[in-house]
Amino acid sequence: MDNEILIKHQFPTTKEFIKLFNSVGWEREEKRVDENRKNSCFAVSIYKNNEILAMGRVVGDGAYFTIYDVVVDKAHQGKGLGSIIINEIVNWYKTFKDDDTFLYLNASKGKEQFYEKFGFRARPNEEVGSGMKWYNK
Numbered sequence: 001m002d003n004e005i006l007i008k009h010q011f012p013t014t015k016e017f018i019k020l021f022n023s024v025g026w027e028r029e030e031k032r033v034d035e036n037r038k039n040s041c042f043a044v045s046i047y048k049n050n051e052i053l054a055m056g057r058v059v060g061d062g063a064y065f066t067i068y069d070v071v072v073d074k075a076h077q078g079k080g081l082g083s084i085i086i087n088e089i090v091n092w093y094k095t096f097k098d099d100d101t102f103l104y105l106n107a108s109k110g111k112e113q114f115y116e117k118f119g120f121r122a123r124p125n126e127e128v129g130s131g132m133k134w135y136n137k
Contacts, residue, residue, distance in 0.1 A: 004048050005081075007088060011036075011043040016052035023074040036069070044088040046081055056085035058092070065093060067105035086118050106131055 012020070014033045021028045028036075036057065037043075043057040056070040067089055072081045093103045107115050112122050124130045 005053065005084075006047045007084065008045045008047065009043065009088070009092070010045055011040055011057060012045045012052050012055050016045070017055065017069075020052060020055055020071045020073055024071060026071070040068075041065070042089065042092050044085050046084060054081040054085055056089055058089055063098075063101050065101065065103045067103070070105075082114065083117075086115070090118055104131075106133075 011017075014030050014037075017033045017036070018028060018030070039059055040057040041060045044055065045052060046054040052073070053076045054070075054072040057068055058065050059068060060066065067086075070082060070085055072079075072085075090103070093101075105115060105120060107120075107122075116122075
């Protein structure tokens with residue numbers, strides 16, 4: 001990977017956030033991005049030549065933290081940027097001295113193996129039940 005990348009522990013601009021989402025076929029409205037920014041307790045953005053390449057963010061309440069929006073621009077995937085994002089988040093999380101904190105994520109379908117390399121385990125397992133999502137049906 002190129003040495004010219006810049007890793008910032010900050011939330012990207014709204015325009016950058018939407019650009020990344022669009023590059024992978026996702027959408028997010030500006031209003032929602034502003035709410036995401038406000039509710040994130042940690043974020044990582046990767047740049048090269050002032051262009052956003054990747055991002056990830058964490059939402060949490062001091063005990064429970066969840067990783068969201070790990071996105072690498074489609075044109076820059078496969079270069080290790082996602083690994084940098086996850087490593088930065090895990091290293092930030094390790095600074096908590098309290099053993100009563102938890103770090104979670106919800107992997108996109110088919111991406112579970114990527115996260116397993118960093119110590120994440122699929123749910124359910126022998127310790128915890130299934131992650132679940134509410135649907136208004």
